Amino acid sequence: MNKLEMLYEGKAKRVYKTDVKGRYWIEYKDDATAFNGEKKGQILDKGIVNNKMSALLFQMLELESIPTHFEGLLSDREQVVKAVEILPLEVIVRNVAAGSLAKRLGLEEGVIMKETVLEFCYKNDELGDPMINDYHIAAMGYATKDQVETIKNYALKINTLLQKFFIERDLKLIDFKLEFGTYDGKVILADEISPDTCRLWDANTDKKMDKDRFRRDLGDVESVYQEVLDRVQK
Numbered sequence: 659m660n661k662l663e664m665l666y667e668g669k670a671k672r673v674y675k676t677d678v679k680g681r682y683w684i685e686y687k688d689d690a691t692a693f694n695g696e697k698k699g700q701i702l703d704k705g706i707v708n709n710k711m712s713a714l715l716f717q718m719l720e721l722e723s724i725p726t727h728f729e730g731l732l733s734d735r736e737q738v739v740k741a742v743e744i745l746p747l748e749v750i751v752r753n754v755a756a757g758s759l760a761k762r763l764g765l766e767e768g769v770i771m772k773e774t775v776l777e778f779c780y781k782n783d784e785l786g787d788p789m790i791n792d793y794h795i796a797a798m799g800y801a802t803k804d805q806v807e808t809i810k811n812y813a814l815k816i817n818t819l820l821q822k823f824f825i826e827r828d829l830k831l832i833d834f835k836l837e838f839g840t841y842d843g844k845v846i847l848a849d850e851i852s853p854d855t856c857r858l859w860d861a862n863t864d865k866k867m868d869k870d871r872f873r874r875d876l877g878d879v880e881s882v883y884q885e886v887l888d889r890v891q892k
């Protein structure tokens with residue numbers, strides 16, 4: 659497979675066309691952003707961690723009957739994926755109150771909620787990814803009602819699978835963000851699952867093991883990303 663022209667460069671990855679129909683070449687960068695691009699920096703070798711971790715988790719999810727875009731690793735920072743039409747939604751799954759939810763509802767971070775919370779945001783950097791509900795999605799045609807049902811079912815199943823996977827590695831899955839796309843008319847999981855897109859706390863100490871170390875200047879950013887990859891690979 660050969661890499662052709664770059665299609666788009668996002669905040670964390672570059673996406674390239676390939677000479678194979680229906681396949682894109684993704685390159686993971688070390689660039690880190692937070693607060694809708696206001697804070698910018700680099701996390702050394704983050705691209706390697708996120709590429710390898712996403713690959714491993716997507717393969718695990720495929721074995722559990724979740725269809726994903728993952729096709730294969732190309733190098734430490736590169737993978738080949740199915741070329742999907744990304745649905746313009748950020749799907750957020752929350753088990754424990756943290757981040758914007760804690761702020762919005764005036765909760766202390768770490769409060770365990772009675773049920774899992776699913777949120778949708780409209781994926782639009784200029785608007786700051788505003789939160790929306792099923793009615794907005796239908797009214798704007800961001801996804802069909804059937805697609806939303808499928809996404810909800812996948813997201814909750816992925817949550818159960820990931821919670822089990824991470825707790826076996828002494829990590830609590832606090833919350834995470836997913837993106838889905840369509841391929842051959844079907845909804846499949848796309849984008850990434852990494853410390854950039856998950857909140858993970860050490861099961862024994864509640865140490866933050868994710869991008870909050872960068873967002874909040876907590877230090878040890880690089881070593882924590884490496885530690886998460888080590889635990890995931892164990």
Ligand SMILES: Nc1ncnc2c1ncn2[C@@H]1O[C@H](COP(=O)(O)OP(=O)(O)O)[C@@H](O)[C@H]1O
Nearest residue numbers: 668669670671673727739740741742744848849
């Ligand atoms: N399989 C895929 N096919 C097409 N686009 C994808 C796929 N997986 C991820 N993308 C998209 O690649 C882009 C680059 O990723 P990223 O750098 O994380 O972007 P962002 O700045 O939006 O977070 C995003 O728009 C993301 O939705």
Ligand SMILES: [Mg+2]
Nearest residue numbers: 668669670849
């Ligand atoms: Mg992204």
